[in-house]
Amino acid sequence: MIQGKTLDAWYASHPVIQPLVALEQVSWFNPAIAPAAVALGDVGLTLADVKDASARLLRFAPYLAKVFPQTAAAGGIIESAIQPLKTLQQALLSEAALPDSGALWLKKDNDLPISGSIKARGGIHEVLKHAEDLALQAGLITLDDNYETLASERALGFFSQYKIAVGSTGNLGLSIGIMSAMLGFQATVHMSSDARQWKKDRLRASGVTVVEYPSDYSVAVENGRLQAQNDPACYFIDDENSPHLFLGYAVAAERLARQFEVAGVLVDAEHPLFVYLPCGVGGGPGGVAFGLKLAFGDAVHCVFAEPTHSPCMLLGVYTGLHDQVSVQDFGIDNVTAADGLAVGRPSGFVGRAMQRLIDGYYTVTDEELYRLMFLAHELEGVKLEPSALAGAPGIVRVLKDAQYLQRIGVTPARLANATHLIWGTGGSMVPTEEYATYLDKGRALQTTTHR
Numbered sequence: 001m002i003q004g005k006t007l008d009a010w011y012a013s014h015p016v017i018q019p020l021v022a023l024e025q026v027s028w029f030n031p032a033i034a035p036a037a038v039a040l041g042d043v044g045l046t047l048a049d050v051k052d053a054s055a056r057l058l059r060f061a062p063y064l065a066k067v068f069p070q071t072a073a074a075g076g077i078i079e080s081a082i083q084p085l086k087t088l089q090q091a092l093l094s095e096a097a098l099p100d101s102g103a104l105w106l107k108k109d110n111d112l113p114i115s116g117s118i119k120a121r122g123g124i125h126e127v128l129k130h131a132e133d134l135a136l137q138a139g140l141i142t143l144d145d146n147y148e149t150l151a152s153e154r155a156l157g158f159f160s161q162y163k164i165a166v167g168s169t170g171n172l173g174l175s176i177g178i179m180s181a182m183l184g185f186q187a188t189v190h191m192s193s194d195a196r197q198w199k200k201d202r203l204r205a206s207g208v209t210v211v212e213y214p215s216d217y218s219v220a221v222e223n224g225r226l227q228a229q230n231d232p233a234c235y236f237i238d239d240e241n242s243p244h245l246f247l248g249y250a251v252a253a254e255r256l257a258r259q260f261e262v263a264g265v266l267v268d269a270e271h272p273l274f275v276y277l278p279c280g281v282g283g284g285p286g287g288v289a290f291g292l293k294l295a296f297g298d299a300v301h302c303v304f305a306e307p308t309h310s311p312c313m314l315l316g317v318y319t320g321l322h323d324q325v326s327v328q329d330f331g332i333d334n335v336t337a338a339d340g341l342a343v344g345r346p347s348g349f350v351g352r353a354m355q356r357l358i359d360g361y362y363t364v365t366d367e368e369l370y371r372l373m374f375l376a377h378e379l380e381g382v383k384l385e386p387s388a389l390a391g392a393p394g395i396v397r398v399l400k401d402a403q404y405l406q407r408i409g410v411t412p413a414r415l416a417n418a419t420h421l422i423w424g425t426g427g428s429m430v431p432t433e434e435y436a437t438y439l440d441k442g443r444a445l446q447t448t449t450h451r
């Protein structure tokens with residue numbers, strides 16, 4: 001019994017669950033979405049909150065430029081470029097027997113400085129928010145100061161009285177650990193079994209305490225929460241529920257809007273934008289999608305992508321059970337090579353707040369992630385980790401669903417003008433040798449499955 005119903009009863013009431021449990025690739029476009037003007041009210045956060053986060057990142061920019069020299073050229077702003085993917089687009093559409101349509105782009109969060117993943121947005125923002133709150137309270141800084149002073153011995157000594165804890169499958173720990181340690185905090189990262197060794201090594205080398213668990217993400221998070229409960233000096237960063245993580249991610253949208261303007265990419269009713277976001281617990285894609293809806297309204301269509309072994313957000317929204325249900329409840333194992341996405345239970349906050357703003361969800365096999373990783377590297381020269389390829393099949397899933405396109409009012413003429421954006425969530429910091437073994441795997445899959 002799952003929530004009072006047999007599996008067969010679930011299959012009858014929610015037919016998508018059957019292929020999901022069989023680990024088949026599925027797509028589900030939510031018929032219950034609502035116009036941005038209505039559904040943005042569900043979130044409990046506003047444009048003013050995103051602007052507040054954006055202004056905080058600006059205040060910290062001089063500090064970041066000073067302590068992370070790799071951000072100096074961008075003035076201490078942690079941002080990634082966009083890149084057209086013409087060749088990959090042709091390959092994906094031709095293997096799906098679809099005519100060429102619209103333009104495929106990549107948002108290169110794999111290249112974000114400091115931690116090489118989308119977590120450099122939310123994770124770093126929340127550490128900075130906590131540091132700023134403490135420093136303001138103690139009179140160490142005022143809002144008008146140059147925050148470079150937070151790189152001083154005095155500030156390091158001040159922050160060293162405080163602790164930060166987080167549970168992570170890898171990338172969030174990397175972002176929060178590196179940022180916390182730089183400021184002087186005592187940081188502990190509780191890591192799930194699927195976290196890669198190089199991420200643990202990297203954190204320990206930065207002076208972060210890494211605690212390893214032989215189990216999945218939820219156990220790591222629970223232990224982080226417990227550590228903080230028992231210690232008033234310890235601040236727990238709650239990946240499942242944090243508005244500060246969410247807002248850090250949301251800032252991406254105003255910057256993307258500027259990048260599109262510079263690149264001459266139009267986004268309006270006649271030029272729709274589809275964004276494909278790899279989803280783990282949901283905070284990253286949820287926050288970015290919130291920002292995108294604020295920036296582009298009904299012209300943007302956000303679609304979440306998950307591994308076939310960890311479709312927690314799809315399951316949560318589709319059943320309406322959100323964080324009351326895990327993929328394991330349905331016999332799905334949550335074991336995937338997409339370590340950033342290996343999450344069995346979705347954020348209750350994101351699923352509930354964003355469900356009327358997210359057009360759809362689809363799943364991808366690990367084999368497809370590796371194969372697409374190889375293709376993206378081969379055809380476009382980009383270095384992405386397997387998780388970050390979850391967005392790549394999105395263009396095909398959308399173009400193949402005529403019913404969905406009709407329902408959202410995207411006519412063939414509008415579709416021809418569409419921009420499809422893959423959110424490339426991580427990868428640049430994967431060690432060369434490890435990346436080479438991923439590529440070998442992807443090359444072998446490409447050779448066996450596609451001529």
Ligand SMILES: *Cc1c(COP(=O)(O)O)cnc(C)c1O
Nearest residue numbers: 171280281282283284340425426
């Ligand atoms: C964390 C992560 C995601 C998804 O973010 P969530 O907030 O967990 O949904 C996607 N891709 C990569 C590479 C990640 O590290």
